[in-house]
Amino acid sequence: xxxxxxxxxxxxxxxxxxxxxxxxxxxxxxxxxxxxxxxxxxxxxxxxxxxxxxxxxxxxxxxxxxxxxxxxxxxxxxxxxxxxxxxxxxxxxxxxxxxxxxxxxxxxxxxxxxxxxxxxxxxxxxxxxxxxxxxxxxxxxxxxxxxxxxxxxxxxxxxxxxxxxxxxxxxxxxxxxxxxxxxxxxxxxxxxxxxxxxxxxxxxxxxxxxxxxxxxxxxxxxxxxxxxxxxxxxxxxxxxxxxxxxxxxxxxxxxxxxxxxxxxxxxxxxxxxxxxxxxxxxxxxxxxxxxxxxxxxxxxxxxxxxxxxxxxxxxxxxxxxxxxxxxxxxxxxxxxxxxxxxxxxxxxxxxxxxxxxxxxxxxxxxxxxxxxxxxxxxxxxxxxxxxxxxxxxxxxxxxxxxxxxxxxxxxxxxxxxxxxxxxxxxxxxxxxxxxxxxxxxxxxxxxxxxxxxxxxxxxxxxxxxxxxxxxxxxxxxxxxxxxxxxxxxxxxxxxxxx
Numbered sequence: 001x002x003x004x005x006x007x008x009x010x011x012x013x014x015x016x017x018x019x020x021x022x023x024x025x026x027x028x029x030x031x032x033x034x035x036x037x038x039x040x041x042x043x044x045x046x047x048x049x050x051x052x053x054x055x056x057x058x059x060x061x062x063x064x065x066x067x068x069x070x071x072x073x074x075x076x077x078x079x080x081x082x083x084x085x086x087x088x089x090x091x092x093x094x095x096x097x098x099x100x101x102x103x104x105x106x107x108x109x110x111x112x113x114x115x116x117x118x119x120x121x122x123x124x125x126x127x128x129x130x131x132x133x134x135x136x137x138x139x140x141x142x143x144x145x146x147x148x149x150x151x152x153x154x155x156x157x158x159x160x161x162x163x164x165x166x167x168x169x170x171x172x173x174x175x176x177x178x179x180x181x182x183x184x185x186x187x188x189x190x191x192x193x194x195x196x197x198x199x200x201x202x203x204x205x206x207x208x209x210x211x212x213x214x215x216x217x218x219x220x221x222x223x224x225x226x227x228x229x230x231x232x233x234x235x236x237x238x239x240x241x242x243x244x245x246x247x248x249x250x251x252x253x254x255x256x257x258x259x260x261x262x263x264x265x266x267x268x269x270x271x272x273x274x275x276x277x278x279x280x281x282x283x284x285x286x287x288x289x290x291x292x293x294x295x296x297x298x299x300x301x302x303x304x305x306x307x308x309x310x311x312x313x314x315x316x317x318x319x320x321x322x323x324x325x326x327x328x329x330x331x332x333x334x335x336x337x338x339x340x341x342x343x344x345x346x347x348x349x350x351x352x353x354x355x356x357x358x359x360x361x362x363x364x365x366x367x368x369x370x371x372x373x374x375x376x377x378x379x380x381x382x383x384x385x386x387x388x389x390x391x392x393x394x395x396x397x398x399x400x401x402x403x404x405x406x407x408x409x410x411x412x413x414x415x416x417x418x419x420x421x422x423x424x425x426x427x428x429x430x431x432x433x434x435x436x437x438x439x440x441x442x443x444x445x446x447x448x449x450x451x452x453x454x455x456x457x458x459x460x461x462x463x464x465x466x467x468x469x470x471x472x473x474x475x476x477x478x479x480x481x482x483x484x485x486x487x488x489x490x491x492x493x494x495x496x497x498x
Contacts, residue, residue, distance in 0.1 A: 008460040011341035011453060016467040018449040020329060023464050026303050027245075028204055029212035031253075031312035032222060034132055035333045036213070036455055037229045038192040041132050042070045044183070048170070049136035051179050055169040056144070062152050066143050072102060073138035074427050075336065076315075076440025078119055079127040084145035084159035085113075086138060090433035091442035093119040097427065101145035104426075119439065127163070128439075130315040132335070141166045180221045187228040196456035198233035201243050207463035210301055212246040214256065214310075216317075219249045219266045219274050219288060246297055247288040253314070254321040256294055263292035294326055311455065315440070320447045332448035333455065336423070340430050343422040354415040361408050368401040 030036050049068040056063045078087045085105070088097040095114040098105040105113070121128050129138055144162050147153050153162070173179055183190050205211050215222055230240040241247065248256075249266065264276040266288040276290055283289065283300040298304045304326070311331040312318025319330045344351075371394055377383045378391065389397075420428045431441040444451055450467060452458075461467070 006460070008457065010345060011338040012457050012460065014450050014452045014457055014461055014465075014467055016450050016469045017445055019469050020309075020449050020467040022309075022461070022467070024307070025209065025309045025329065026307045027210035027212060027301055027309070029214050029246075029297075029308060029310040029328075030455070031310075031314070031318050031333075032213060032215035032217055032226065034313040034335065035311055035318075036197060037225055038194065038335055038454065039132075039190050040192055041135070041335075042068075043190050045070065045132070045136040045139075047179055047182060048133070048173060049140055051173040052136060052140055052166065052169040055172060056140075056165065059165075060154050061144070062147065063140075063144065066140070068136060069102075069139055069143075070135065071424060071426055072099075072142055073129065073135050074424055074430060075129050075132055075134065075334075076430055076438055076443075077129045077138065077427065078121075078439065079129070079138060079141060079163065080125065081127060081160045081163040082125050082158075083113065084148070084162070086142055087114075087119070088427055088433050089119050089439040090436040091439060091445075092436075093439065095119070096433040096436070099142060099426070101149060102142045103146070128316070130317065131313055137166060137170050140169075177221075180217075184221065184224045187225065191225075191229060193229065193232075194454060194456050195233040196459050197454065198230050200456050200459040201230075202234075203459065204463045205243055209463060210245045210303075211243055212248075212297065213244045214246075214248045214251050214253070214297075216251050216253050217249060219290065222247075222249050222288075241286060241288070245285050246283060246300065248290070248292055248297070249288060250290050252291065253312075254317040256292070257321045258325050260293045260295065261291050263296060264290040266290050294322075298326075309449075315443050315447070320443065323447045323449075330448045330450075332444055332451040333453070334430070334444075334451055335453050336430050337451070337453040340423050343429070347419065347422055350415055350418065354412065354419065357408060357412050357415070361405065361412065364401050364405055364408070368398060368405070371398050371401070 033039070046068045053063050053066055073086060076088075078089055079085070080087055084101060086099040087095050090096050095110065095117065098110045098114065100109075119126055129135070141163055144153070144166060145159060148157060148159070148162055157165075201211060213222075213226075217225070226240045230243070234240065234243075252261065255261070263279045265279040267273065267275040267277060268288065279289065283296065298308070301308070306327060306329055308326075309329040309331060310318065310322045311333065312322075313333040313335075315332065319332050322328045323330045374386055375391070375394055375398070377385050420434075423429050429438075431438055431444070433439065437445070
């Protein structure tokens with residue numbers, strides 16, 4: 001990337017829900033996994049999946065033949081643990097698409113199951129896929145639901161029991177550390193290198209921002225991964241630890257932002273690397289810590305609230321809680337956004353044709369409705385009536401419009417289906433549920449001040465940028481020229497293809 005400012009590609013933008021003046025931000029905190037460090041999702045999730053599957057095999061479950069399907073789940077979906085379903089909901093919590101296990105649910109079944117249901121994520125029945133780390137869990141759960149329905153699992157179990165087994169296998173995989181040991185041993189297989197992330201951090205530090213690393217990963221994993229991802233792109237003789245004024249590992253987010261817990265210093269002396277000793281008093285720059293709380297960080301920095309920006313990829317643990325409890329400014333990292341925006345851009349010409357056809361369809365539907373009302377009033381003998389056309393001509397015109405609408409639907413159908421399959425053939429766009437915003441998009445809109453695909457996108461904007469939110473849209477706002485709806489890359493806009 002050039003040292004001179006150039007306009008970023010559309011998919012590399014910073015998208016602003018609430019105006020953010022970066023000059024007013026004195027400290028920037030970062031999560032590590034899928035924020036500062038990006039992984040090859042399919043490689044990581046496949047190995048996580050295989051570790052989980054092997055644990056279930058050890059319990060006697062007939063799952064050894066199962067394989068990871070990267071298209072089966074996506075961030076922002078919801079698991080209905082009571083019914084064994086994967087769901088995509090709109091911003092209001094209404095279910096718009098569902099799989100039972102791995103099988104698509106037909107319209108009537110979905111309607112019967114969910115027409116009276118509003119998803120409330122406070123209910124433990126629903127599990128929201130907050131991060132890319134959730135994909136292997138959701139995939140394995142859906143596949144095991146198929147086995148449960150086929151009567152192939154041992155013992156009496158329901159869908160909730162199956163989910164708890166899968167979840168425990170995932171937790172055990174992470175706790176035992178075998179998967180992370182594989183990553184450390186061969187980082188090139190799993191890491192996506194992004195040299196510009198390091199340059200963006202250097203820009204921010206040299207602009208006077210305090211930089212914080214607050215991660216749930218343990219020190220033994222954080223140290224080699226940050227070394228592999230950041231150190232090769234720093235000035236000679238400098239390491240990633242010199243970039244950060246505060247380093248906290250094993251932070252236990254989201255509790256880190258809501259409660260107080262004991263703070264330990266991580267020993268880095270040779271021969272004692274990774275040991276912990278209790279810490280009291282102010283934090284020390286350059287010393288990694290274990291645990292603690294956000295209030296200690298604020299006290300050390302002498303800052304609070306909107307002076308601090310926190311950047312992370314976890315919708316709840318990084319963004320929702322931080323905004324709700326601390327009123328820090330928030331940035332959400334959505335790596336999938338790049339593919340989404342590229343898919344929308346490639347579909348633009350078809351979207352314009354689809355919009356034209358929809359305008360034509362609405363015009364014909366309006367005429368058909370008006371003619372039917374005219375026939376109704378004539379038959380019932382009430383209200384004002386138009387006598388310019390005899391009944392037989394009215395009936396003929398209604399039939400003609402019906403025929404034309406059927407032909408138009410045959411044209412619209414394939415384009416609408418293609419729109420619903422953008423980015424993912426099962427679920428479509430991350431931020432859309434039909435023509436509405438998805439439940440994830442509503443969360444992004446509510447809790448993240450800005451969102452972007454990767455930290456290095458800050459490089460395009462500089463540490464001094466004033467990010468202004470666009471004017472929000474409402475259904476009664478004037479349409480765009482020509483009445484053509486447009487996919488908006490910002491969550492705050494509306495539009496869509498179907």
